[in-house]
Amino acid sequence: MARKHAADISLRLDNQLCFAVYSTAHAFNRVYKPLLDRLGLTYPQYLVMLVLWERDGVPVKGIGERLFLDSGTLTPLLKRLEAAELIQRTRSTEDERQVLIALTPKGEALREKARAVPQAILAASACSVGELVAMKNEIVALRDKLNGVLGE
Amino acid sequence: MARKHAADISLRLDNQLCFAVYSTAHAFNRVYKPLLDRLGLTYPQYLVMLVLWERDGVPVKGIGERLFLDSGTLTPLLKRLEAAELIQRTRSTEDERQVLIALTPKGEALREKARAVPQAILAASACSVGELVAMKNEIVALRDKLNGVLGE
DNA sequence: CACAATTAGATTGCGCACAATTTAATTTAT
DNA sequence: ATAAATTAAATTGTGCGCAATCTAATTGTG
Numbered sequence: 010m011a012r013k014h015a016a017d018i019s020l021r022l023d024n025q026l027c028f029a030v031y032s033t034a035h036a037f038n039r040v041y042k043p044l045l046d047r048l049g050l051t052y053p054q055y056l057v058m059l060v061l062w063e064r065d066g067v068p069v070k071g072i073g074e075r076l077f078l079d080s081g082t083l084t085p086l087l088k089r090l091e092a093a094e095l096i097q098r099t100r101s102t103e104d105e106r107q108v109l110i111a112l113t114p115k116g117e118a119l120r121e122k123a124r125a126v127p128q129a130i131l132a133a134s135a136c137s138v139g140e141l142v143a144m145k146n147e148i149v150a151l152r153d154k155l156n157g158v159l160g161e
Numbered sequence: 162m163a164r165k166h167a168a169d170i171s172l173r174l175d176n177q178l179c180f181a182v183y184s185t186a187h188a189f190n191r192v193y194k195p196l197l198d199r200l201g202l203t204y205p206q207y208l209v210m211l212v213l214w215e216r217d218g219v220p221v222k223g224i225g226e227r228l229f230l231d232s233g234t235l236t237p238l239l240k241r242l243e244a245a246e247l248i249q250r251t252r253s254t255e256d257e258r259q260v261l262i263a264l265t266p267k268g269e270a271l272r273e274k275a276r277a278v279p280q281a282i283l284a285a286s287a288c289s290v291g292e293l294v295a296m297k298n299e300i301v302a303l304r305d306k307l308n309g310v311l312g313e
Numbered sequence: 314c315a316c317a318a319t320t321a322g323a324t325t326g327c328g329c330a331c332a333a334t335t336t337a338a339t340t341t342a343t
Numbered sequence: 344a345t346a347a348a349t350t351a352a353a354t355t356g357t358g359c360g361c362a363a364t365c366t367a368a369t370t371g372t373g
Contacts, residue, residue: 019279026297027189033304034186037179059176080322106321106368127171133310145178152185158285232352258338258351
């Protein structure tokens with residue numbers, strides 16, 4: 010009886026943190042959507058652009074390591090960004106296995122428009138910068154612990 | 162110059178919290194995967210089962226409100242759970258627009274197997290229960306603020 | 314040098330997630 | 344009581360996210 014009840018609480022508690030993260034990710038996505046629509050980007054596409062705005066000419070693998078995504082996700086996404094003329098995909102001559110991703114002028118220019126996004130998100134979060142940074146650090150620490158478990 | 166630099170920091174900062182949440186959700190998913198494979202469930206299916214284990218005979222809408230999901234996501238997911246004989250979908254006689262979701266004996270029984278999941282997750286998180294609860298509360302508060310913005 | 318192992322990316326298939334639309338049932342306002 | 348508005352699910356189409364598999368290039372080893 011007590012055992013069963015305890016197990017139920019445990020099932021719920023477990024649910025809470027992961028579900029909290031999962032549902033917050035979706036909530037974020039919904040807030041981002043109208044902002045990113047103006048840029049013609051999805052959220053994962055926006056992430057790729059952020060990586061490229063920081064450093065250009067990166068191989069697919071490099072982007073994947075930053076974003077925790079593999080080629081199964083990135084290849085079609087990058088093809089869409091290429092079709093939108095925001096990036097260019099070129100085989101590396103140095104190592105022909107690699108495909109290097111470079112920004113086009115259009116992709117570079119989009120950065121200016123993107124500057125409006127963070128401000129809107131900050132406002133929507135209704136938190137101070139300090140709070141957001143603190144929360145970010147906690148969540149990243151949790152993420153790294155979880156990813157650590159996966160590497161055994 | 163200073164303006165451009167500040168904007169870059171801002172772009173990065175924005176990236177951080179949302180990306181932290183986004184990437185942590187995926188990290189969680191990867192940790193859950195082998196555990197849920199044993200139950201024959203995906204993570205969203207597991208969430209639906211958690212809702213049903215708490216309360217049975219709920220309409221699709223009710224599940225959607227708990228999980229922030231709509232019928233576009235739930236209808237096919239529930240059909241898969243029905244095909245797996247974990248749930249039963251029946252039109253409500255009271256209100257024929259609604260489809261009520263009830264656990265089958267098999268779905269009810271799966272709850273016992275599911276009890277192993279939370280413990281494994283707790284261990285993988287390498288955090289104390291207190292830390293997890295605190296983080297959960299912060300994240301839920303953020304989620305609710307974000308969702309609040311969406312309702313204007 | 315040759316051959317096995319590794320690596321980068323592409324491809325296929327499945328299951329979300331969500332916008333937009335459709336259908337049918339119920340509620341409300343007239 | 345009937346028409347209009349609302350509501351619940353289902354459906355369609357697009358884009359991730361990831362496992363599994365495949366191809367081609369590179370690296371490591373004997």
